Amino acid sequence: MSIEDRATGLTPARAWLAAFAAALAALVGGSLVLRNLVYDRFVWQYFWGPVYADAHNAACAVKQGGETRLLGSDACASVAADAVVARPGYTVVSEIGYAVTLIFMLAGVLFLLRGLELGEDRTFFFALVPFMFFGGALRVVEDANNVAAATEGVEQAITYPLNALIISPVIYFVVFAITLATLVVAVFLDRRGVVDSYAPLVFGAGTVYLLATVGYIYALVTSGLASRTDAGFYPQVTVAVVLLSLLIAVAVFGALRRYEPGVVAGVGLIGFVVLFGHALDGVANVLAADWWQVLGLPFQYYPKHPVNSFIIDVTDRVLPPNVSDTIGDAWPFLLVKILAATAVIWLFDEEIFEESPRYAILLLVAILAVGLGPGTRDMLRATFAI
Incomplete structure (x- = not known):
């Protein structure tokens, strides 16, 4: 602890706790004082409302006149303009909120790991x-x-x-x-x-x-x-996704070690796992969206995240219809995932691991989680036709 920390009593961990308490107080206080603006049109609409609607298998949840209703897809399209509507799934606002929360919580986990000496x-x-x-x-x-x-x-x-x-x-x-x-x-x-x-x-x-x-x-x-229902067991999906992801990770990691060894010198085999995790996310999306018939699935899958949907929509508009019909329009998402994963592992050089090994490893755990978690979900949904 520095002399300044001793004088003020404010260590980084205490500063984090103070920031957490302040944010929580602002959120709770704002929800009480400015309920319609802070709670209804922010917390509920983008965060809890989608959970509530999803938990009840509704197309949307609507808050209006002090009441909350669960509606089907047709009714959701005709709600009043002043109603607050929440739909299951992610939005740009919620994804930004989750990203900010993740970064903040990572700092808290870092302090926890320091305390545990892990x-x-x-x-x-x-x-x-x-x-x-x-x-x-x-x-x-x-x-x-x-x-x-x-x-x-x-x-x-x-x-x-x-x-x-x-x-x-x-x-x-x-x-x-x-x-x-x-x-x-x-x-x-x-x-x-x-x-x-x-x-x-x-x-x-x-x-x-x-x-x-x-x-x-x-x-x-x-x-x-x-x-x-159409639900069933299609193990060929998991086999195809895992094998293709491994092949891509081996090819990219091997090429980097041979032609640009400095990119993976710091991360080592961790870099291979990160590449595999994000390749799995991309491959699962591509196979379920564009090659579902080849895999014998009963229906096509559509992405649940705004970023995936945006990339597919752009590709569909840019590519000629005959090209999209032949190779699909989800493959750029896989390309983006591989390029992003490669850029990330390039940033984690040997110097970062020498100066802040705990912080570097924790960040890499989080980076792997945002690829492997959603990818596993997409892969298993297709495997069981859910």
Whole structure:
């Protein structure tokens, strides 16, 4: 702690806590004082409203005259102009909000890891990889739950308010809490000499969570959804997505090591995993959107994120129809993902790892999560035709 910190009592961790408390107070205070502006037209419309509508499998949720209604798609198109409408899914505003929250929370996690004296070695990164898959798989449980709610004769396995726990953004905090609890227990056992290292225990626990979640999805589909909907089991999707993602990651990482070794000198094998994670996100989107018939899927998938939709829309407008019909219009998203991942790993040179290894590894965990999590969700949705 610096002399100035000792004099003021304001360490970086305390400053973060103060900022968190101030932001929370402003949000709560604004929601109470300026309810219509702050809560209704910001918090509810872009963050909680979409969760509420999604949890009830509604096309939209509408706040008007002090009442909240859940509507179908036709009714959503004809609501009054002064009504506040929230639709399931992401918007530009919500994605910016999530990005800002992620950056802020990363700083808090950094202070937490410092307190636990964790995160400086690369095994920490690899130990958390299964949790990225687990987060995406857990989100598919809600997708399957929504299909059940919309299917006559099939009951939801998880009803409101419990299903809100596995809808964005609430699911991010749920997965974080599970990950943190697992990590703390593993570190406790490590430091008590019960296990030789916390990393294998964390990796194994994440793998168990993932397999249990995928098994639960399979049980949901085979126990009722498959007989009444198009849901089923299409393992060729997962095989194709994983193999193509691995091939792309191997090719790009190998080319970088041979022709531009400085790009991957700092990150090492972490760079390969980051490339794989973002390739999986891109490949899952491309196959589900443009090659669904080749894979034998019963229907086409459309992107749930504004960025994906924007790229596809631009490509569709730019390319001649005959070209789009032949090669599809989702492939530029895969290209963007690979280029972005390559740029990111290039930024993490050896100097960053020497000066701030914990911060570098934590950022790379977050970067992998925003690729591998959504990619896993898209891959498993297509695998089970949900």
